Amino acid sequence: MLLKIYRAITVLGTPIISMYLYYRKSIGKEDRDRHEERIGISRIPKPNGFLFWIHAASIGESLSVITLIENLLKSYPNSYLMITTGTITSAKILKDRLPDRAFHQYIPVDKPSYVSRFIEHWRPDVALWTESEFWPNIIFKTHKSEIPLLLLNGRISDKSYAKWQIAPSLMKNILSCFNLCLGQSEEDVIRLRKLGAPKVKNLGNLKFSVPPLPVDLKSLGVLQSQIINRPLWLATSTHYLEENMVTDIHKKLKNIHKDILTIIVPRQVNRGEKIARLLKNKNISFALRSLDNPITPDTQIYVADTMGELGLFFSLSDIVLMGKSLVPYGGQNPIEPLKFGCAVIHGPHMTNFRWICKEMKKHGCSVEVKTTLECSESISKLINKISDRKKMIQKGNKFIDSQSEVVSLVIGEILTILDSKYAPT
Template sequence: MKGRAAPVPLQVYRGVTAAATLLAPIWLRYRVGKGKEDPGRLAERRGIASAPRPKGPLVWVHGASVGEVLSVMPLLDRLTERGFNVLLTSGTLTSGRIAARRPNPALTHQFVPLDARRFVRRFLDHWQPDLALLAESELWPNLIGETGRRGTPMVLVNGRLSQRSSARWARLPNSARALLSHVDLCLAQSRDDGQRFEALGAPRVQVSGNLKFDVPPPTAEPDALEKMRTAVRGRPVLLAASTHSGEDAVVIDAHGLLRREVPDLLTIIAPRHPERGADIYGLAEQAGLRVRLRSAGHLPDGATDLYVADTVGELGVFYRLAPVVFVGGSLVRHGGQTPIEAAKLGAVVLHGPHVWNFGALYARLDQEGGAVPIEDALSLAEGVLAQMTDSTLHRHTVEAARRTTQALSGALDRTLAAIDPYLAQIRLARR
């Protein structure tokens, strides 16, 4: 549908977002106040670059948030090893901090512009990427439309489309088809994802697998890990990782049930958004728990019931301390966070029913006995207690999870093979 008039819903979207550019400064200041934007880099959100464009071929890779950025990191490394400069964009403060921890002279990070044509055009005028790789489900109409109109090849990598998102787009079939017509190739995580993209009109779809299976386990700073191990002193540890609002109270209730059987239990909550740390601290205090906050510089001591790990980039430390992990975003209607990191580091994964973001993976883990589904505080406590008191059950669950994740690896090599013709074309064009 390139060259044709855009469907009416897309035209309306363009008009609304164009008008909303006048309110962008107010909106961005509001987000700064909420701790969701870097006040020193707000211009990037309006398409104004804070770094020069590197000379030579440039591959632009976009991931919305932490999960997407982490999943494409090995791909970025491979691209820079091949001599390409890479522009990485993301939309959250936390993802920007993670990118900053991976210094690479061939890699530049910018916050993605808000999805208004004026901002996107300004962004593209400066960076002029030779290839755009969009991770997972980033289908922003102006971002894709303006990039496509410039003739820049676009590939959706690690493509994911949930049933809910697919159903929403299906209500606007002409708009979905027009948008996806700009995408040269869609590399889907699973067959189900691929079929959903095809149903919405994606012209070329391949199933390449999930890049998250090829991401190395999160690292742990040795000194921080040793300090935590000393502070824990061999106590049984339950980790609630990447929790969302509404889940922390369930974890706290489960802790209350568990300490009847495991009186020296230490529960660690690592919220998906660290700025919620103070709220979780308040919930724990209301429940009568002795709680400490990592962002305040505290370590747990022998009297600590609950430890709030409200920092960025330290999950690798806490995964290595906990034999059992509840993976958040799954007891509330968020869709679940990835269980892969915990499974790779030998922890048993427990999860709620709302896991459509990784539905096929969780279904396979559950089927193979590599994860434990739960529904509430009582079933969470029961699942944790069973894994902590039965070493044979724990070992079998861990081994099943490792077999499952290892069998699903290989997406990185398949992705590189699929985009290799685009990379070769860039080299030829630049010569």
């Protein structure tokens, strides 16, 4: 019943969907050159050969499957792989990361006619859905077309779990379309099973397989020459509510470490000017990377308001505070700084990475803080006690190594399902 209502809304709502897409295009959130893909029309033909289809909502999900993509194409040398996402940013990043025989398309809006056009054009041999973006029309059409469907790195957040419990029959029908659901933690497996997934496993989290973020070594050398031997720390992917907290942490640290340098990488890079106004009002000297401001001895806070340079700043500072964790917004991926040999600090709000943070605490490679005072004390301790910082980093390396087999295990499950579907009779 709920599915019929949903389908009716997506059909009758065509004028609203069209206006919505037009509005997003007008504000730069849709790709003007490829907007037809959002209504299921592609300018390129389907390649001749076996076609994998991976859907990943945005940047984080996309990056988590890069190593998987490379290994799938190695396992099937005559195959191709299409990855779909819904954002311009993820498309730009994937353009530079995808291997040969892999290509990107935008996912169509979840309207039956758009979805049918997309599926009938591409006719993928297998569909691999990632994490937690469940579009009913796309999933049901894929299943109805007898395309094997797997959920990879499945995640059911607290918010999503509560939402889907309001419509349990719809979620049960959606999950029944999947041949296999792979949860990224035991908690996710339990939730998927309770929501109606018929076959669920936990093989680990694919985020551990993501290669380290790219680093421009020339830029790294320039920044290192400007910083010299100053103590520094990094607040990464900060939410706008946290930036005021970061300035408080900086002031506390400056009372102890007179030449401390704080680096802020905001989650939204277009917020550089707003952060600059905040720092100016607090009488804190700063430099903006987007304006090519150098770091001088007088620079107290360096605002890295540029896209795609997070790896550069993880290379620069081995003390990192995870953004969106001091405020209740779920946190950011702590695996990324661990891969650069960083000591990781996070606040109490890491609900999107609950299992990872639990394991990091168990391995002794992270510190949880609840207040700005605790945070400044933890940073100061890591600055002063180099041996403690090195031990923490070594434990982080061991934790990363302990999760190294995830991709091969996931590929094994994919190949098992493909063998059962396409084995000669």
